[in-house]
Amino acid sequence: MDSQTLANAIRMLSIDAIVKAGEGHQGVPLGMADIATALYRDHLKFNPADPTWPDRDRVVLSNGHGSMLLYSLLYLTGYTQVSLDAIQGFRELGSICAGHPEYEPEAGIEVTTGPLGQGIANAMGMAVAEAHQRARFGDAMVNHYTYAFVGDGCLQEGIGQETISLAGHLKLGRLIFLWDDNKITDDGSTQLSISEDVAARFRVAGWHVCEVDGHDSAAVSVAIAAAKQDPRPSLIACATVIGRGLPRVQGLRAGHSARLFSDDAAAARALLGWPHPAFEIPSEVLSVWRTFADQSRPAYRAWQAAHAALLSSQRRQWDRQQSATLPDGLVACLNDYKRRALSSNAPIAGIIASAEINDLLGPWLPERLVGCADLEAPTSHKRGLTAFTPDMPDGGYLHCGIREHAMAAMANGMAAHGGVIPLAVTYLAFSDYERASIRMAALMGLAVKYVFSHDSIGVGRNGPTHQPVEFLASFRAMPNLYLMRPADAVEAAECWEIALGIDDAPCALVFAKQDLVRVRAPGLSGNPCAHGGYVLQPAQSGPRQVTLLATGSEVAIACDARARLEALGIATAVVSLPCWELFAEQTEAYRQDVLGSGHLRVGVEAAVRFGWDQWLSPSDLFIGMHGYGLSGPAEQLYEHFGISAEAIVSAVQQRLGQ
């Protein structure tokens, strides 16, 4: 069957869905229909009957607004979740065919996309995960490509260049971008905002670049074949006509997403020679589309055989990693660290405790892939790892360069790929650069571990740009993200245990730069941090009069204040609140038990109060920051901003009238 007819099936399904919804983005599905046809017909390794087959090729629709391209492809190739009904419900509440693709691997949707540039960085992460696992498990088990549909926006966004640069540096030869080079963005001609030769940027970064007519399906197919052979990552720049097939808007600004009406659908039917009714793909066309997956059957069977032929230890390892389960013995290893931490009186920087824990985890979790944005020395999470390089893709540490945004989105792609546990490490103050990607992980429920160091004014002399006073609050506001801020090495081990156990949401593990004294005494059983908050030190001198609530490095200050208050005869408990989200998940009774009631509470955190009021009443106290920090030694800053045991004691005394 000719390519045109196959591609027009995508076009008409997309037009019909967009007309019915009353909105959508026709530009991508119509412009890229021929490209997608070439990919699925001639190259893609996939199995709609086993959508999450680990060795499938990955397809990312980075220009996510063109979601009907993906839904059309998934329906045409036989992903059952993407039914005709679902397509007719495009953009309706409850349909899997949402306005933008929403992560649903069982339906063939590999990642959520929408904010531009995220998808291509996700794709880079998938290609890294592929290369890493191929190095570890061999070609018979891991041998797939990652394709991304890419729009102009993805390549204008800064994260796009970070991706181009890093993927070129890492020589990710299995990464192939299909660029919808249509010269149109939402505002109109790309000439309004860009003058450069975009493909040249890829060449500069060491990519294989190929320029083709995006409506010549055979030429695109040849280009993909060349890209697959090339050891470099590949850009296939496809010259396209936006909205091709719609006489009124094709090639124009309106081709991007101007509203379509039934007249447009009729005109498209006439232009494309497509006599079939809306939402009807004739069986002779559909049956051809449905054969494309068949071509992957031999590979699928070979893979099953390879899996069965693995040495049993290797198969166990593979299966464990794929199912994201933790090895037996891991918790014992963490408990061992905890035991040692409990018996040590040596202060240790929070981030170094995390580094030590990760070093111990190394042999247990070879699937850890640690990215860091040029802060190897101050964060120390490279211990026990070699660098992932083109020649040594089994290395577990990625020098991501000063590219936080791509690092975070790449980690998301690794998590979506499966089989690996991605960490992304940087200073908390730089997390703003990553925030859009962290949100995407939270939205998708990807188990990425974002590790942050230098978590407060404890940063000291580097000053307010580096002192993240509002970041704890801004992450706590983000749904489905678990933020943990351990108070000492014991809590660090406990938080790592919890974080590794959360496989359906990202975690932000936030550590102090400065030394932390041990606040936890032996005696508490289990993992108290798993409740999010717990009574670290009960009131001693009588029934509780005051509860000090603190997190991270301020827990020690609260403990100091408690000792002084108890000495004054004021019965004071200290509650450590390392993870608010977990604490909020506990029963009301548990929370009341921990927080106490009917007496004074004091929140203590070297950050703004915003959000603390959920644990405080208006008459309670907060000891923390009220604005940005300053440059100076950390200890002086704590004094300067009144975050000290003395300040707590004096505020409590004043409030209690003592």
Add this chain to the structure above:
Amino acid sequence: MDSQTLANAIRMLSIDAIVKAGEGHQGVPLGMADIATALYRDHLKFNPADPTWPDRDRVVLSNGHGSMLLYSLLYLTGYTQVSLDAIQGFRELGSICAGHPEYEPEAGIEVTTGPLGQGIANAMGMAVAEAHQRARFGDAMVNHYTYAFVGDGCLQEGIGQETISLAGHLKLGRLIFLWDDNKITDDGSTQLSISEDVAARFRVAGWHVCEVDGHDSAAVSVAIAAAKQDPRPSLIACATVIGRGLPRVQGLRAGHSARLFSDDAAAARALLGWPHPAFEIPSEVLSVWRTFADQSRPAYRAWQAAHAALLSSQRRQWDRQQSATLPDGLVACLNDYKRRALSSNAPIAGIIASAEINDLLGPWLPERLVGCADLEAPTSHKRGLTAFTPDMPDGGYLHCGIREHAMAAMANGMAAHGGVIPLAVTYLAFSDYERASIRMAALMGLAVKYVFSHDSIGVGRNGPTHQPVEFLASFRAMPNLYLMRPADAVEAAECWEIALGIDDAPCALVFAKQDLVRVRAPGLSGNPCAHGGYVLQPAQSGPRQVTLLATGSEVAIACDARARLEALGIATAVVSLPCWELFAEQTEAYRQDVLGSGHLRVGVEAAVRFGWDQWLSPSDLFIGMHGYGLSGPAEQLYEHFGISAEAIVSAVQQRLGQ
């Protein structure tokens, strides 16, 4: 005097300060000392006696960790605030010589830098402001260059490429980057993370590129001269040795920021032939440095004359813009809009109300520079403006492309430049891409107006990636940012009036995509939004039993609920809270008066509860979002998530036991 000696004054001041502080980043000041000497000796137009002279050249230290370079230069050239005492207090609490440069134009510090890449985008904004004002006021008034010291990090960050691309497109010929091409980052060799020819990226984007030995001051000077002549923006790629002058670390990873000791200072003195004691610049050296500003005297005098020679109407306009005062009549214009809005019953999309208001402002505020990230049609803020282009730099609208991050940082640079009022427009959900820059504006207190559309699940079918459920909270957590979310066109006008009046902090003006019905009735005097919150509708049927607190598009829902509750005999007030930050600045008495006490409060906002507890007690209610949104029609989403008058009424009835 030879360049070496002049440059070594920078080196030794920097080394002495860093040794004394016990930390710092020697790499930049030592590596770029010769470059800086060339710039200040041969080219820079500046006047330390009038640091904020509007026509001075701008210097941005984008690699802000190298702050001692800037402090050394400011001291050597005679900026009195940067005294030897201040330098000896480098990184100490209270010294102007903070770890990273903190915005202080009177001291010669043009912007705060630290997070990499921000500075070069700021510099682009300054160059845009310069070109725009030159077009409007002529060469005699505006005729300066913007220089940026740039490190590898600035160019690896995505915002860096956004800047390169956009500045090249806009042909900002007065923008000159001095790149410290030292092949070293914090992790070690740049080869760890980057393989590309960075200068080639600039060439691709249409920049003039010149490569020189960064330690050959004369060659750098020639390159700067060529850059000044070239009509394109210029990159001067300066090959340098990081930490040059420190025998132990120069050229090495440790040259970046490894701790220096007094032995290092002694070794540097020996190597550089600098016999003078610590912090002592011999008078013969200092006096040469102090002559550099003298070369700008003729230009300074000519500028004063040009200013005096302006037509009085032009001078008034110039002076008004420079002093960031608003024209008489502006408030009347806004009031006029408000009056019309008060008498209209036609619903209007929030963002369109803002667009209309801006259109009216146009003639009053020719200094508005509106950037938008490829969303001209859905945000409509181009009305009445032409595009800023290389040929038409008097245009007030910047097609920023799909580059939110650079847009925001560019707006910061415009504000820091002075004389213009920058707006940056995009969807609220994309503000995560801008967040790092918005934080910098808040930290500096720059009066940027960030305008956001599509502010909630009201976005509808585009789905959860585009529905900013946690963004209100995350911005409210950010110190020194005023977030405003008007409920209707009347509040929109009032919020714009307030925002334009705030000249020492950024504002985030957040508008609904969807139509808003008018909630304000005539009768309230003044600008009630200026209090941040106010009683929009008092309780009617008796003493207040319930207060509904809402913002933006949910105020109408609250008003609807109030009508139903009143009909049920439940005396209910509606409080609109468009700006929490302003409300928090009111007296406790005012707030109590508005919020009432001793009765039920209900917060209503199509966003997460996080932060709302500062206005609610634990027994109060919140009607809003509890996680991410969904793709579907907006009205259905409001119903689905239970944000409706019915839901409020039923929750209130349940709570009151009625």
